Amino acid sequence: MMGTRICMNALCGTGATQEWKKGWPLRSGGYADLCFNCGSAYENLVFCETYHLEEPGWRDCYLCHKRLHCGCIASKSVLELLDYGGVGCSACSMTSRLHAIQRDEIRNGFCALRINDADDLRSSSVENRVVGDAADEGKLSQLCRIMEANEPNFLHPSLRSDTSVSNVQDTQEEVRRPLGEVGIGFSGATQPSVGSPKFNKPDSGRSMLDIRDTHESAQPSLNMTLGVSSGGSNFVLPFSNESTDDLKELSKASPPFQQGQRSRPILPKPPKYGLSISSETNKSATSQLRIARPPADGRGKNHLLPRYWPRITDQELQQLSGDLNSTIVPLFEKVLSASDAGRIGRLVLPKACAEKLLQAYFPPISQSEGIPLRIQDIKGKEWVFQFRFWPNNNSRMYVLEGVTPCIQSMQLRAGDTITFSRLDPGNKLIMGFRKATNSDETQDAHTPVLLNGTPGESSLSSTTQNLSKVNGYSGLFQTQKGSNGDISCCKSANSGGRTNEDSPQQSAPVTEKKRTRNIGSKSKRLLMNSDEAMELRLTWEEAQELLRPPPSVKPSIVTVEDHEFEEYDEPPVFGKRTMFMARPSGGQEQWGQCDDCSKWRKLPVDVLLPPKWTCSDNVWDSIRCSCSAPEEMSQKELENLLRAGKDSKKRKIVDSHKPAPECEPSGLDALASAAVLGDNAGDSGETSIGATTKHPRHRPGCSCIVCIQPPSGKGKHKSTCTCNVCMTVKRRFKTLMLRKKRRQSEREAAAEIAQCQKDDNDNHLKGESEMNGSTNNEAMNTNQSENGTSRKRSQAEVVETSNGQIDLNCHPNREDMQIEEPGLSIMSLVEAANMPLENYMQPNGGLGGLSSCLLQQANGESERLMSDEGFLASVGWGQNQEPNI
DNA sequence: AGCCTGCATGTTGGA
DNA sequence: CCAACATGCAGGCTG
Numbered sequence: 045m046m047g048t049r050i051c052m053n054a055l056c057g058t059g060a061t062q063e064w065k066k067g068w069p070l071r072s073g074g075y076a077d078l079c080f081n082c083g084s085a086y087e088n089l090v091f092c093e094t095y096h097l098e099e100p101g102w103r104d105c106y107l108c109h110k111r112l113h114c115g116c117i118a119s120k121s122v123l124e125l126l127d128y129g130g131v132g133c134s135a136c137s138m139t140s141r142l143h144a145i146q147r148d149e150i151r152n153g154f155c156a157l158r159i160n161d162a163d164d165l166r167s168s169s170v171e172n173r174v175v176g177d178a179a180d181e182g183k184l185s186q187l188c189r190i191m192e193a194n195e196p197n198f199l200h201p202s203l204r205s206d207t208s209v210s211n212v213q214d215t216q217e218e219v220r221r222p223l224g225e226v227g228i229g230f231s232g233a234t235q236p237s238v239g240s241p242k243f244n245k246p247d248s249g250r251s252m253l254d255i256r257d258t259h260e261s262a263q264p265s266l267n268m269t270l271g272v273s274s275g276g277s278n279f280v281l282p283f284s285n286e287s288t289d290d291l292k293e294l295s296k297a298s299p300p301f302q303q304g305q306r307s308r309p310i311l312p313k314p315p316k317y318g319l320s321i322s323s324e325t326n327k328s329a330t331s332q333l334r335i336a337r338p339p340a341d342g343r344g345k346n347h348l349l350p351r352y353w354p355r356i357t358d359q360e361l362q363q364l365s366g367d368l369n370s371t372i373v374p375l376f377e378k379v380l381s382a383s384d385a386g387r388i389g390r391l392v393l394p395k396a397c398a399e400k401l402l403q404a405y406f407p408p409i410s411q412s413e414g415i416p417l418r419i420q421d422i423k424g425k426e427w428v429f430q431f432r433f434w435p436n437n438n439s440r441m442y443v444l445e446g447v448t449p450c451i452q453s454m455q456l457r458a459g460d461t462i463t464f465s466r467l468d469p470g471n472k473l474i475m476g477f478r479k480a481t482n483s484d485e486t487q488d489a490h491t492p493v494l495l496n497g498t499p500g501e502s503s504l505s506s507t508t509q510n511l512s513k514v515n516g517y518s519g520l521f522q523t524q525k526g527s528n529g530d531i532s533c534c535k536s537a538n539s540g541g542r543t544n545e546d547s548p549q550q551s552a553p554v555t556e557k558k559r560t561r562n563i564g565s566k567s568k569r570l571l572m573n574s575d576e577a578m579e580l581r582l583t584w585e586e587a588q589e590l591l592r593p594p595p596s597v598k599p600s601i602v603t604v605e606d607h608e609f610e611e612y613d614e615p616p617v618f619g620k621r622t623m624f625m626a627r628p629s630g631g632q633e634q635w636g637q638c639d640d641c642s643k644w645r646k647l648p649v650d651v652l653l654p655p656k657w658t659c660s661d662n663v664w665d666s667i668r669c670s671c672s673a674p675e676e677m678s679q680k681e682l683e684n685l686l687r688a689g690k691d692s693k694k695r696k697i698v699d700s701h702k703p704a705p706e707c708e709p710s711g712l713d714a715l716a717s718a719a720v721l722g723d724n725a726g727d728s729g730e731t732s733i734g735a736t737t738k739h740p741r742h743r744p745g746c747s748c749i750v751c752i753q754p755p756s757g758k759g760k761h762k763s764t765c766t767c768n769v770c771m772t773v774k775r776r777f778k779t780l781m782l783r784k785k786r787r788q789s790e791r792e793a794a795a796e797i798a799q800c801q802k803d804d805n806d807n808h809l810k811g812e813s814e815m816n817g818s819t820n821n822e823a824m825n826t827n828q829s830e831n832g833t834s835r836k837r838s839q840a841e842v843v844e845t846s847n848g849q850i851d852l853n854c855h856p857n858r859e860d861m862q863i864e865e866p867g868l869s870i871m872s873l874v875e876a877a878n879m880p881l882e883n884y885m886q887p888n889g890g891l892g893g894l895s896s897c898l899l900q901q902a903n904g905e906s907e908r909l910m911s912d913e914g915f916l917a918s919v920g921w922g923q924n925q926e927p928n929i
Numbered sequence: 930a931g932c933c934t935g936c937a938t939g940t941t942g943g944a
Numbered sequence: 945c946c947a948a949c950a951t952g953c954a955g956g957c958t959g
Contacts, residue, residue, distance in 0.1 A: 383950055388933085392949060434935060439947065441936095 051079035055095050067091075068117045091118040105133040352376045352394050372474065375400065377463040379480075380451070385458040389448035391429075397464070398433070398442030405471060406431070414445075419464070419473045421450065427475070450475070620653035625684075638662075641671035644682060 050059045052067060058079045065083020067076030078086055085091040092113035101115040106126060110133045113119040123131050353376065376397040378384070384391045393401075406415055414432020421427060430445040456462065459480035467474045622636045623644075634647040638659045645662050647653070654661075662669040668676060675682070 381950055383952095386951095388951095390934095392951095395948065436936080436949085437938090437947075441949070445934095 049077055051082050052076040053078060053082040053091075053095060056082050068120065086118060089122060092116055103131050106130040107132060352378055352397055371468040373466040373468060375464045375466055375473075377461050377478075379461050380456055380458050382458040384447070384462075385451055385456055385460070387448060389446055391444040391447040391451075391462070393431075393442040393444055395440065395442055398431070398440075401431070401464075401473075405473070417444065417473070419450075419475045420467070421454065422474070422476050425453070620655050620657045622647065622653060624649070625681075635677070638671060643668075643671065643673075643675045644677050646676055 049064065050057050051061065056079055061079035061081070063080045063083075065078045065080060065087065067078040067083060067086050069075050082091065082095070085094045093111075096113050096116055096118070099113070099116070101113055102111050103114050104110065105112055105123075112123040112131050112133055114123060114131055122134050124134060126132050376394065378391075378394060378397070381392070401417075406417075414430050417429045417431035419427050419429060427447075427450045429447055429450075431442070432445060433440040433442040435441075451462075454460075454462075454477050456477055457480070461478040461480070463476040463478065465474045465476065466472070620636060620639075622634050625633045625635060627633060632649050634649045634651065635644045636647050636653050636657055637644050639656055640658045643659065645659060645665060645668050647662075648664055651664070659669055659671045659673065667673060
């Protein structure tokens with residue numbers, strides 16, 4: 045391709061040039077190849093003047109009479125056909141638009157001028173005519189400096205315009221009319237020849253300049269449109285000192301968030317940054333804006349959503365470019381989702397971004413294996429990710445794999461933003477990041493910025509920080525929607541050039557609002573900080589425990605399928621959580637903790653405490669009805685009580701992953717569950733069982749152990765059966781048995797402990813060792829719902845039934861009947877019993893049948909197991925239940 | 930059991 | 945309505 049490249053200037057056509065430049069956009073996509081000279085002329089907006097002077101089609105601007113080459117693609121972007129006929133240069137068009145906007149803003153009280161996304165606009169007129177790849181991204185400040193230098197109260201006419209509607213996502217009405225063409229960094233820009241309107245002075249109409257430049261990998265462009273924000277939101281508005289009051293008013297008048305718009309908590313729309321350009325506007329302010337820079341070559345299907353536009357302040361860009369002695373070209377950025385930041389190590393790349401990357405740097409990936417992608421982080425460390433995709437809904441889903449180490453290295457979390465840029469020369473990919481606002485406060489605002497990677501900054505705060513830090517800019521009026529973005533007109537700092545660090549409270553509202561929104565609409569994709577997560581660590585079961593029947597309301601009894609339900613007209617109320625403890629002598633004690641002194645007080649087992657309860661409310665104990673009364677419980681008992689609570693919670697978590705009793709799983713299902721839970725059932729819930737035992741959606745063809753099981757019933761499985769289920773179970777048994785042996789020593793210890801407990805219970809001993817305390821804790825965890833009657837059998841109640849068989853018919857989900865011994869499982873008994881699987885089944889599919897059956901059948905082979913007193917003692921046997929088989 | 934991998938699916942925002 | 949994408953799911957693999 046390089047060899048066939050020729051300059052697309054018909055009058056030139058050279059194939060040799062020191063440097064190729066991009067020209068006007070082509071209908072087929074891409075851009076005209078221009079040699080250096082022609083490209084320079086195009087960039088300098090003198091292409092037609094240079095090469096087309098003799099051609100027809102020249103007309104004069106209706107206002108400034110500048111000559112415009114109508115009908116030429118090279119000048120397409122610098123002129124505009126006027127509604128009432130004639131043509132105008134972009135500058136004059138902008139002038140007229142500004143007038144219109146000022147009218148609008150007077151009407152609306154709010155106005156915005158935007159340098160907008162050229163991405164969608166190029167078809168109409170926008171071309172990339174910025175001088176050089178290196179400079180463009182950083183030219184925004186130049187742009188504005190030029191503006192100001194040439195016309196302090198007016199946007200420099202060399203700012204090019206676009207004429208189409210951008211793809212801005214907001215719902216606000218926006219007036220987008222063409223602006224004057226701008227040559228960024230181009231000294232020969234045309235001056236407006238007519239009086240320039242005062243531009244965007246807040247007190248003259250609260251206009252704002254929302255600037256977005258267009259970036260593309262090789263030749264970005266800057267485009268500008270004017271927009272009127274009717275909603276008065278979604279803007280970052282640096283403002284001059286004098287405008288502070290206006291902005292205050294504005295912030296009051298403007299709703300903090302856009303109304304009626306769905307939000308996307310983690311991937312919010314990027315904020316629209318407004319720049320108020322008053323006569324007092326600090327020049328450097330423009331360079332501090334965190335400006336969304338849409339890659340220019342994405343449009344149509346590949347168009348990059350604004351949320352992925354890289355937002356890097358011009359200051360950062362300049363600093364980076366200077367620091368690295370090269371040019372940073374922002375490509376895109378992404379707010380990390382929970383999945384992205386999770387342990388799975390896959391970062392989902394937005395499709396458009398990924399395909400841009402591919403287009404720009406890589407050969408097409410034809411296979412889903414992908415390609416290694418080397419990216420350098422801001423510290424200079426190079427990471428290699430696998431850049432690949434997989435088919436998805438007739439499309440592709442691109443991911444970067446293996447990002448976990450990198451993300452951990454950067455200490456990124458969901459909600460933080462990761463940025464991808466290109467480092468020129470060398471086309472090296474650079475990765476930066478921005479921390480979400482949530483963590484802003486904890487980080488050093490003065491940490492040097494590298495490629496968007498200012499730790500502790502958000503896209504907003506960093507802007508403010510940089511503005512104030514570097515330039516002492518007077519203020520920044522900013523709004524955002526979602527985590528980056530929903531609008532909240534929030535004034536940072538006062539007019540005295542206060543820095544963000546000086547006024548942390550200024551950013552707090554934004555932070556809080558963002559956080560609120562993050563949690564708001566999309567619960568599955570929450571972005572929560574740790575505190576919030578802590579608040580949600582109340583399990584459903586715990587919440588249930590706190591619910592109390594509405595006071596002084598009698599329930600009506602409803603019978604559904606022979607089960608009686610209490611039905612209340614009033615919603616339940618929250619009550620205070622209490623702890624139950626079984627007395628060695630039998631019976632139960634309820635303990636409640638005083639909200640004031642935190643002492644535990646013994647309560648009648650059947651009382652329900654209100655949410656707020658203190659010793660003074662202890663009407664049941666006249667001695668301990670005051671906080672001054674000593675605690676009745678010994679320290680050791682208290683520890684046991686508290687430990688019991690924790691254990692209970694853990695077990696409930698484990699139980700919650702087991703099949704619900706109502707489901708009545710088939711015997712094999714129970715077996716499968718047992719195979720999974722197996723000897724870990726008693727492992728204090730340390731293992732995450734639920735992750736692998738859950739089968740919420742079995743589909744036809746699912747080959748998991750649950751789904752492949754044949755219908756239950758006697759005779760389906762013989763001891764010699766070699767079906768998948770039996771073989772799988774047997775393999776699993778072997779594994780479990782091996783483990784069991786490895787844990788032999790542990791079991792022995794447990795047996796000793798259990799023996800001690802048994803002895804303790806038999807003798808009604810009160811002094812408990814710390815070891816057996818945990819077992820007794822089980823007794824404390826009796827269920828309050830059983831009318832205060834203790835369901836917990838003491839360890840001494842391990843019984844043999846009248847026919848001499850040991851009753852294992854305890855429900856697997858009954859926490860008080862859990863097998864406690866971790867190294868011994870029902871599975872091992874199954875193995876030892878060596879009997880047909882269906883015989884393990886209880887009529888209702890529960891494990892109880894399995895267990896008792898096992899113990900009957902396994903009498904011989906498993907004698908050594910059954911003789912294990914520790915095991916026996918550690919099983920919470922059912923008391924009055926007959927064997928099911 | 931835990932992790933990895935590939936795919937499926939539900940939700941969401943934008944066209 | 946549909947593409948994009950966040951995340952769930954399940955099979956396979958490994959220790």
